Amino acid sequence: MKKLINDPADVLAEALRGIAAAHPELRVDHQHKIIYRGDAPVRGKVGLVSGGGSGHEPLHGGFVGTGMLDAACAGEVFTSPVPDQMLAATTQVDGGAGVLHIVKNYTGDVMNFEMAAELAAETGVDVVAVVTDDDVAVQDSLYTAGRRGVGVTVLVEKIAGAAAEQGRGLGEVADVARRVNANGRSMGVALTSCAVPAAGAPTFDLPQTEMEIGIGIHGEPGRQRVPLAPARQIAEYLLDPILGDLDFTGGDGVIAFVNGMGGTPLIELYLMYNEVVTILDKAGVQVARSLVGPYITSLEMAGCSVTLLRVDDELVRLWDAPVRTPALRWGL
Amino acid sequence: MTVDVDALERWIRGFAGLVAANRELLTQLDSAIGDADHGVNMDRGMTAVVAALDSVQPASAAALGPAPPASAAALLKQVGMTLVSTVGGASGPLYGTFFLRMATAAGDVTAATGTGAALDGPAFAKALRAGLEGVVARGKAEAGDKTMYDALAPAVDALDDALAAGAPLGEALRRATRAAEAGRDATIPMRARKGRASYLGERSVGHQDPGATSSALLIAAAAAAVAEGRR
Numbered sequence: 001m002k003k004l005i006n007d008p009a010d011v012l013a014e015a016l017r018g019i020a021a022a023h024p025e026l027r028v029d030h031q032h033k034i035i036y037r038g039d040a041p042v043r044g045k046v047g048l049v050s051g052g053g054s055g056h057e058p059l060h061g062g063f064v065g066t067g068m069l070d071a072a073c074a075g076e077v078f079t080s081p082v083p084d085q086m087l088a089a090t091t092q093v094d095g096g097a098g099v100l101h102i103v104k105n106y107t108g109d110v111m112n113f114e115m116a117a118e119l120a121a122e123t124g125v126d127v128v129a130v131v132t133d134d135d136v137a138v139q140d141s142l143y144t145a146g147r148r149g150v151g152v153t154v155l156v157e158k159i160a161g162a163a164a165e166q167g168r169g170l171g172e173v174a175d176v177a178r179r180v181n182a183n184g185r186s187m188g189v190a191l192t193s194c195a196v197p198a199a200g201a202p203t204f205d206l207p208q209t210e211m212e213i214g215i216g217i218h219g220e221p222g223r224q225r226v227p228l229a230p231a232r233q234i235a236e237y238l239l240d241p242i243l244g245d246l247d248f249t250g251g252d253g254v255i256a257f258v259n260g261m262g263g264t265p266l267i268e269l270y271l272m273y274n275e276v277v278t279i280l281d282k283a284g285v286q287v288a289r290s291l292v293g294p295y296i297t298s299l300e301m302a303g304c305s306v307t308l309l310r311v312d313d314e315l316v317r318l319w320d321a322p323v324r325t326p327a328l329r330w331g332l
Numbered sequence: 333m334t335v336d337v338d339a340l341e342r343w344i345r346g347f348a349g350l351v352a353a354n355r356e357l358l359t360q361l362d363s364a365i366g367d368a369d370h371g372v373n374m375d376r377g378m379t380a381v382v383a384a385l386d387s388v389q390p391a392s393a394a395a396l397g398p399a400p401p402a403s404a405a406a407l408l409k410q411v412g413m414t415l416v417s418t419v420g421g422a423s424g425p426l427y428g429t430f431f432l433r434m435a436t437a438a439g440d441v442t443a444a445t446g447t448g449a450a451l452d453g454p455a456f457a458k459a460l461r462a463g464l465e466g467v468v469a470r471g472k473a474e475a476g477d478k479t480m481y482d483a484l485a486p487a488v489d490a491l492d493d494a495l496a497a498g499a500p501l502g503e504a505l506r507r508a509t510r511a512a513e514a515g516r517d518a519t520i521p522m523r524a525r526k527g528r529a530s531y532l533g534e535r536s537v538g539h540q541d542p543g544a545t546s547s548a549l550l551i552a553a554a555a556a557a558v559a560e561g562r563r
Contacts, residue, residue, distance in 0.1 A: 078369055108424070
């Protein structure tokens with residue numbers, strides 16, 4: 001697999017140097033591999049800390065800034081960060097109003113954030129963790145680690161970030177984050193696998209004529225392998241389980257998010273978005289806002305995911321609130 | 333036969349060697365049902381553990397650098413903290429908690445018996461069980477979930493049984509190793525119910541669990557370290 005890297009062992013450290021150089025408004029702690037808002041801690045504001053394995057860029061580091069995250073902890077590629085990182089980030093961004101941890105539901109992430117929260121409690125910082133788990137591809141949750149946190153994580157970080165920016169308290173910001181997670185559902189498809197730099201080879205083999213439905217964001221195989229199909233059909237594969245899982249009709253509509261997995265061009269994502277809105281229209285689901293682009297990726301994997309978030313007036317207002325980060329920027 | 337600080341260090345270094353030698357295998361097993369990083373992560377962690385052991389100066393030059401861990405508990409704690417800080421993923425908290433709980437148990441035993449730095453067979457077995465209980469508390473895994481528990485739990489049971497039957501520690505650890513390896517092999521037909529492999533449902537059947545594989549290496553390294561000490 002051809003990659004723009006020097007040494008596989010240096011990928012994360014060197015990418016963080018690039019982020020620091022490209023975004024002087026952020027502060028990068030290279031030792032702990034943490035990306036901070038330049039003005040953190042913001043006094044009186046609830047701090048938002050997220051983090052996870054690398055390889056999903058722009059998630060999470062690209063969402064650090066005004067109106068979103070205060071800090072993002074970067075783990076090795078597809079590997080959760082460690083408690084030392086989260087503890088450092090938590091104490092650094094606490095402006096006296098406590099800290100919200102936004103954790104994607106993966107066994108490693110949850111355990112490392114739990115250990116960090118235990119350590120933070122000893123230092124007297126109030127920490128509440130909200131775990132995202134929106135992936136409808138994972139069923140049968142009694143017999144699994146539970147649904148994975150995928151696309152909705154981006155929406156949680158944006159909307160909870162806006163709530164924190166308004167000066168709301170930790171409990172209220174956490175409630176907003178939980179509400180977004182509870183009203184969001186996602187499903188993804190891979191056309192190709194991806195290669196972890198240290199492994200050098202694709203994580204799984206996917207023949208030219210097949211695709212993998214129900215993939216996560218770590219190159220892990222999905223639930224079902226099916227023959228490659230036109231985009232129209234793929235959109236149905238993705239939306240049927242989402243619409244079957246939660247009623248998205250009525251109310252104030254949805255935020256419809258078509259996300260690229262890293263290797264699919266924007267033209268195909270917009271083509272997919274067209275298929276998605278066609279299906280939503282037929283299903284009587286009204287689209288309040290949209291987001292199209294690669295925001296939570298899986299290295300160079302080709303494919304996409306669809307996330308629907310059921311919104312009310314308040315969530316739309318928080319979505320529209322100003323944000324200034326490397327990857328999402330409006331109103332500022 | 334006791335497990336002193338030297339024997340523990342041989343165990344840890346031996347485990348690091350086995351992890352390095354099996355790095356590709358662990359990653360390959362993890363590619364099939366996980367995310368292809370178990371070998372890389374465990375090797376990074378154990379390399380850091382060995383580096384921490386190497387950084388200490390011999391007692392004669394203690395003034396020049398950090399002193400070596402003086403007790404079983406201190407050594408185990410250092411290993412646990414290093415793994416928590418360097419491995420990441422699920423394995424970091426799980427293996428880290430394993431050694432931290434072992435350290436606490438070892439500290440309790442040596443404090444109660446006044447034996448200083450060394451653990452006798454039952455004390456070592458008790459510490460291993462405390463480590464196993466830590467893994468359960470952190471990961472909430474049960475028998476048959478297709479995790480490291482499925483190798484560790486039979487090993488700790490076999491060790492207790494062998495010691496209770498009067499086997500010397502070396503022999504008891506050999507039996508524990510066989511139990512761990514049997515437990516590891518028994519994960520192949522299991523359907524994963526924890527961790528990333530659980531997302532695959534039935535498709536996880538037919539693959540050996542990478543965590544159970546590294547845990548079997550951990551027990552094998554303990555048996556080798558104690559056997560070596562007897563020669």
